[in-house]
Amino acid sequence: MTYLGMPTAPRGVGQLRGDEPFPAAATKALDNQQLRRNLRNATTTIRTRRLRAVGEVPDWQQLRAAGAAIKDDVLAHLPRYLGQLEEQVTAHGGTVHWARDANEANAIVTSLVQAAGATEVVKVKSMATVEIGLNEALAEAGISAYETDLAELIVQLGHDRASHILVPAIHRNREEIREIFLREMPGVDPELTDDPAALAEAARKHLRKRFLRAQVAISGANFGIAETGTLAVVESEGNGRMCLTLPKTLITVMGIEKLLPTWRDLEVFLQLLPRSSTAERMNPYTSMWTGATEGQDFHLILLDNGRTATLADPAGRAALRCIRCSACLNVCPVYERAGGHAYGSVYPGPIGAVLSPQLTGTTDNASLPFASSLCGACYEVCPVAIDIPSMLVHLRSRVVDDKAAAHRLPTPEAAAMKTAAWVMRDTRRWSGALRLARLGRVLGRRTGRISRLPFPLSGWTDSRDLPRPPEQTFRDWWSDGGGQK
Amino acid sequence: MKAALFITCLADGMAPDVAKATVRLLRRLGVEVEVPMAQSCCGQAHINTGYPREAYPLVRKQVSAFEGYDYIVSPSGSCTASIRHQHPGVARGQGDEPLALAAENLGKRTYELSEFLIDVLEVEDVGAYFPHRVTYHPTCHSLRLLRVGDRPLRLLRKVQEIDLVELPDAETCCGFGGTFSVKNSAVSSAMLADKTAAIKASGASVCTAGDASCLLHIGGGLSRQNAKAKPLHLAEILAATKEDAQ
Numbered sequence: 001m002t003y004l005g006m007p008t009a010p011r012g013v014g015q016l017r018g019d020e021p022f023p024a025a026a027t028k029a030l031d032n033q034q035l036r037r038n039l040r041n042a043t044t045t046i047r048t049r050r051l052r053a054v055g056e057v058p059d060w061q062q063l064r065a066a067g068a069a070i071k072d073d074v075l076a077h078l079p080r081y082l083g084q085l086e087e088q089v090t091a092h093g094g095t096v097h098w099a100r101d102a103n104e105a106n107a108i109v110t111s112l113v114q115a116a117g118a119t120e121v122v123k124v125k126s127m128a129t130v131e132i133g134l135n136e137a138l139a140e141a142g143i144s145a146y147e148t149d150l151a152e153l154i155v156q157l158g159h160d161r162a163s164h165i166l167v168p169a170i171h172r173n174r175e176e177i178r179e180i181f182l183r184e185m186p187g188v189d190p191e192l193t194d195d196p197a198a199l200a201e202a203a204r205k206h207l208r209k210r211f212l213r214a215q216v217a218i219s220g221a222n223f224g225i226a227e228t229g230t231l232a233v234v235e236s237e238g239n240g241r242m243c244l245t246l247p248k249t250l251i252t253v254m255g256i257e258k259l260l261p262t263w264r265d266l267e268v269f270l271q272l273l274p275r276s277s278t279a280e281r282m283n284p285y286t287s288m289w290t291g292a293t294e295g296q297d298f299h300l301i302l303l304d305n306g307r308t309a310t311l312a313d314p315a316g317r318a319a320l321r322c323i324r325c326s327a328c329l330n331v332c333p334v335y336e337r338a339g340g341h342a343y344g345s346v347y348p349g350p351i352g353a354v355l356s357p358q359l360t361g362t363t364d365n366a367s368l369p370f371a372s373s374l375c376g377a378c379y380e381v382c383p384v385a386i387d388i389p390s391m392l393v394h395l396r397s398r399v400v401d402d403k404a405a406a407h408r409l410p411t412p413e414a415a416a417m418k419t420a421a422w423v424m425r426d427t428r429r430w431s432g433a434l435r436l437a438r439l440g441r442v443l444g445r446r447t448g449r450i451s452r453l454p455f456p457l458s459g460w461t462d463s464r465d466l467p468r469p470p471e472q473t474f475r476d477w478w479s480d481g482g483g484q485k
Numbered sequence: 486m487k488a489a490l491f492i493t494c495l496a497d498g499m500a501p502d503v504a505k506a507t508v509r510l511l512r513r514l515g516v517e518v519e520v521p522m523a524q525s526c527c528g529q530a531h532i533n534t535g536y537p538r539e540a541y542p543l544v545r546k547q548v549s550a551f552e553g554y555d556y557i558v559s560p561s562g563s564c565t566a567s568i569r570h571q572h573p574g575v576a577r578g579q580g581d582e583p584l585a586l587a588a589e590n591l592g593k594r595t596y597e598l599s600e601f602l603i604d605v606l607e608v609e610d611v612g613a614y615f616p617h618r619v620t621y622h623p624t625c626h627s628l629r630l631l632r633v634g635d636r637p638l639r640l641l642r643k644v645q646e647i648d649l650v651e652l653p654d655a656e657t658c659c660g661f662g663g664t665f666s667v668k669n670s671a672v673s674s675a676m677l678a679d680k681t682a683a684i685k686a687s688g689a690s691v692c693t694a695g696d697a698s699c700l701l702h703i704g705g706g707l708s709r710q711n712a713k714a715k716p717l718h719l720a721e722i723l724a725a726t727k728e729d730a731q
Contacts, residue, residue, distance in 0.1 A: 373625075401535075414536070418539055421542065451709075
């Protein structure tokens with residue numbers, strides 16, 4: 001089944017696609033010992049903390065079910081809730097813009113900044129703006145966008161890419177951060193040490209100047225309440241609070257799936273999100289605003305960029321429940337070893353493997369649904385109960401169907417799978433084929449184990465042996481009366 | 486009591502001792518075992534590689550091969566999970582609601598080995614004897630899809646003379662994941678390295694699990710490293726008796 005006619009996130013802009021398929025990118029990343037060490041320490045620590053934070057909540061499973069149900073309701077009635085949100089925001093003095101894709105969103109933001117007469121903006125961490133490549137688009141228009149979230153600041157000053165949803169600079173250690181600050185931070189103390197408190201203080205001083213100067217701020221939103229027109233940002237450092245209150249103009253870019261129907265629904269999500277992400281009972285700063293006060297300007301940009309395409313697949317739309325907590329990243333054994341860059345998208349890890357290919361269409365990101373051993377650890381921790389393993393299996397069939405549609409002849413893999421199924425569904429053929437495995441006994445005759453297999457199975461013997469096949473299949477042994485006592 | 490054995494394609498062709506042990510164990514516990522020969526493969530490799538359409542005839546074959554049995558026992562968590570959780574969806578994907586319902590019914594009658602022993606036969610002490618240091622790896626399908634919980638451990642604890650030691654980070658995936666082990670071989674091997682290191686740290690001479698597929702991968706890694714520990718399926722340990730040790 002192909003989803004023709006449903007626009008996906010456009011190519012050539014933003015950060016939803018990698019330069020190489022996951023297997024190649026991951027293999028390279030495995031050699032980065034620092035990345036692996038940092039990731040292992042960070043994810044192990046936060047995993048344990050999350051268990052404790054979640055364990056305190058006696059009705060956690062009900063909360064998860066409620067979260068999933070609320071989000072499914074939003075997805076089932078998206079036009080209605082979006083319309084309500086627009087009405088409310090407008091009634092409270094804000095302006096709502098609709099952006100069908102990254103290019104449209106970038107154009108709208110650029111013109112808004114220009115209309116405000118600004119050449120620089122401060123930014124609150126927003127994955128949606130990285131998704132659409134906003135900073136690059138603004139730069140092309142001569143507008144500097146300064147990240148104020150500490151990790152995003154490190155990534156920006158390091159001319160780098162985020163590798164984790166919650167802790168984007170997890171691949172960096174303190175020496176590197178010190179070097180980056182010394183090299184790129186204007187007015188930094190040349191005696192700066194790599195003591196974390198000193199680094200944080202340097203960032204604080206640097207950002208304070210920016211906050212006080214900024215006329216325009218750009219943010220994302222964790223939640224948009226349709227009932228009241230309220231936006232909410234959930235953060236840990238206070239930079240969000242600074243950006244949302246000091247500048248005269250606030251521009252918020254929000255994915256259309258980030259809605260909640262009513263104010264009351266925050267009760268569920270403000271319990272689910274902090275415990276799942278930073279493993280806190282409550283995060284330090286939660287800012288909520290409705291419209292704009294007198295003399296200030298608020299613009300809300302509703303971003304599609306492939307979300308409606310994702311909504312169109314009944315077996316894939318639950319990915320839009322995601323509240324970007326990153327709990328799945330922190331339990332994923334694949335992510336822990338490969339790191340975020342290997343996924344090529346601002347959304348990495350398990351959720352990235354199901355969301356990125358749906359936003360871009362499965363022809364791009366075709367390797368991501370296979371970047372998983374289907375262990376299911378992600379599904380267990382997802383606060384909105386997204387069945388990621390089943391979704392991965394479903395997306396794999398979409399990738400296979402894409403390949404079949406693109407080729408006149410079946411791919412070698414498809415031919416092999418069809419042949420195997422043809423053999424398996426006939427008892428005589430199947431019994432015969434099982435017997436053929438015995439031929440493998442010619443390998444490994446000396447040592448009793450097989451240490452090298454030919455292509456395409458050679459990947460197996462890179463790190464594993466295979467035992468010699470047995471002399472007789474089980475069913476032949478049984479038919480020969482071997483089962484007789 | 487009569488039960489049908491769901492051999493699994495892997496045990497049939499590569500690890501027949503697992504299936505033989507399952508039969509021996511069930512018989513010792515008074516179960517009459519039949520092996521319907523029309524069975525083949527649960528098709529999870531097809532389903533998980535993106536070919537559910539090709540698995541559709543295998544779903545039908547599974548349903549028909551095991552018709553009429555109240556109990557079907559399989560020494561495989563992943564195959565049991567595929568029947569229970571994937572087969573109805575494969576049938577529905579082809580618009581075959583009757584087959585989907587039949588598959589759901591089959592799923593209710595199919596048991597992974599430890600499920601059958603604990604829930605149906607209601608035994609924990611199966612009369613096994615295995616004087617070795619053993620560590621147990623909970624396979625992901627058994628752990629998270631079937632939710633077997635501590636059933637395998639309860640059975641292992643009752644094995645005479647067994648020295649059961651805990652596996653560090655037991656619930657972390659071994660890295661097999663079916664075709665993942667070949668398509669993403671480097672990451673799979675990295676996960677395997679951590680699993681074999683944990684097995685070594687446990688001091689066990691045997692690593693056991695309820696899935697021959699994961700054991701093939703884990704055992705393959707242990708063998709490549711010339712490790713002391715050897716893989717052995719749960720069925721083989723539970724089937725072992727004092728007579729076997731002699």
